[in-house]
Amino acid sequence: MAISSIGVGAGLPLDELLDQLRTSENQALALIQTRATTVQSRLSAYGTIKSSIEALKTAAAALGKTETFGALKTSVNGDAFTATATSKAIAGQYSIEVTQLASSQTLTSSSGMADRKEKLADGGVDIAFTIGGDTKTVTVAQDQTSLEGIVKAINGDSSLGVAATIVNDGSGTPHRLLLTAKKTGEEAAVQSITVAASDTSAGTDISRVEGLIGYDSANPGSNFTEKAAQNATLLINDIPVESQSNTIEDAIEGVTLTLTKENEAGKPSVLSLTADDSVTSKAVNTFVTAYNNLQGIIKTLTSYDVDAQKGSALTGDSLARQVQSQIRDALNAAASSGAFKTMSQMGISTNPSDGVLKVDNDKLAAALKDHMSDVQKLFAGENGISAKMSSVADAFVKSGGIISSATDSITNTLKDLEKQYNSTSDRIDAKMETYRKQFTQLDSMMAQMNSVSSYLTQQLSMLANIGKEK
Template structure:
């Protein structure tokens, strides 16, 4: 391999000279690339922060979109052991005296006892009926009570029967229970023998014993009697569900229903706090620091300006509720000159006490309610893939890709420039070297001529 050295002919440091010339063109451009990349990264981070803040605000809106979450009820049953109660927004505040006369019961029937539950009992099928609906299970010649119970419980068309084997001093027997209470859910059994009479002998006619009579629940609400198929009683009081746990006609449970004012205030305050937090984020991401002369990542960005403008327009709008229009100001929520919201507790308390329907309507009216419209706005930005923020992120990704391509192309140009300059300087070095050699040869020749007197230095 041939060995080459630069600068021998001219005495110049060609590597340093070429490096300085290349850097003079490369470094300013790389600084531009770095600044552009840093700017894009900052915008990607900022847009992620914005999306997170919008999603948090959307979570607060979910509680207000549903009137049931906003207009909640508290239910008290004291220390009653006879029932528990829950109420939805359709219930009215008030007190009710309730007596539980009888709990609903499931129907239970059983076949005869056998000494060994693992011994086959017959061959054929059992047809079971509950509340007019039927299903059938096949019984094989080798099937025991355990097998029959498994077939009943695993039947895909089972209409509400649970099979259990109970073992006592008298032996083991198959017990069939309805899955729900009430007289409508009584169990019917028809034994069909294809060989012998084993199934009929166990489950047919008088061989099928009733262990528990099906019963409906009976309650008295302010002296009015109500019968229900189950121990979960709905409709006795509008919007209230009673779950019965014990019965004693001589005992009275006072059920008291009130508006959950604290829940209303918490949800309203939660909305205000989430909105203010979102505005804080928007302000921070779009701010300009005059002292430092630094702009935030999204300062002047059209999208963030649009979000802020739409939010402020919506919270200042009025919503039609019945025959009136209601705005946030009417329920005690005010905006200051910076766009931040605050709650006038006294005004909100008055509205909760006297006009709860207006609060609910303001936020929860379908489609036109404030929570619904704000949620639709936010969703247009945070929706995966098709949302405006993801679209913006895609644009940033494309910008990064283009920047990477530009860096790669520029690096190649700098490599080519370096090679070209090295070639040119080496060529110059070679020429200078040859000229130096020629100069030395001429001087040596002149010095060798006769009569030439060399100067004494």
């Protein structure tokens, strides 16, 4: 007889027994999964520590830069220019009068064309632009010698130093050529534009192209109306300064001026440069925060909950302790030839119970104000905190470094666990299939036996009844 469900024929809970066997066998998978989860937690924890070390390394590197110390802030009365300063600048005040802004040269064709697509030559042409004594040529194919094609060819070569466009003036011949030098100042102005046939043996008529774009600053002719380029001019403490650009660097050492408008005649603006210790203070506090964050993360990842009797991802991990101790040692190993030998002397103390750094901002401000060079030596010197901390941090986070090697090993372990899980799962599936087949056979056999038993019982009962009838 057909068996629709295991155990029906035998009258036994074979399905439940199979489920119980599966649950028992799956314990091996659960153990592998638990171990994989633990290993994955270690991998994630190493990634967190690495990110924190990199943040500390970045903060330490900032303390090794010259511009972090002795920075200056700028202040300008008026809106004729803006200014920025580097640490090379000298604190003080400067009287600055912008007398002229730099501008670009523009050349506008004196007459327009009715058709911007009309070919102007019966062959290809070479158009040469001379700017600042350098000549560069753009070649225009025969089928592109229209006003539109010439503009496209000019704009297609970024090295020419000039941009072209077409202006529609609304007249009967509205299309006019406008050329603009890409840079400001007299040296960036177009000196000449010459036209020649690309193939000199072909007898190409280039007169209309010459009439459109030919130009010589020494003899302007009538092709273009020019708005001449001009240099920026200004007075710095009554000293005349001239520039090709409206951005002027190092006219005052370490200062960049960006001119925006001309001053009223005889009414200069005042540029003030004053010390900006906040740059150093911010860098120091950023470093302290990054250091404390790293120490706090390591403490959390290596802690042990006594009440719950449960560890964290890196409880007892030697690499985490190595990071913690070497980072701390880097602070103590730093050396300085200045007045400050330790950070505590400038207001940065270490809590002996947890190793956390604390900043006394008033004491730090006083150190920055009166002993900036000594602060710089401790942080940015050859054997200073920046160099020591960056060296230690790099050993942990660089490619092929300590953490990289550890994570590679963990990744390999996870791959092995995955293979082990899959092979164990396959083994369990095969075993359960064997159990299922055996139970099916048992169920079928029991069903047959029950059927025979019922038949015999029925026959014996009938024989007993026959005897009674006699």
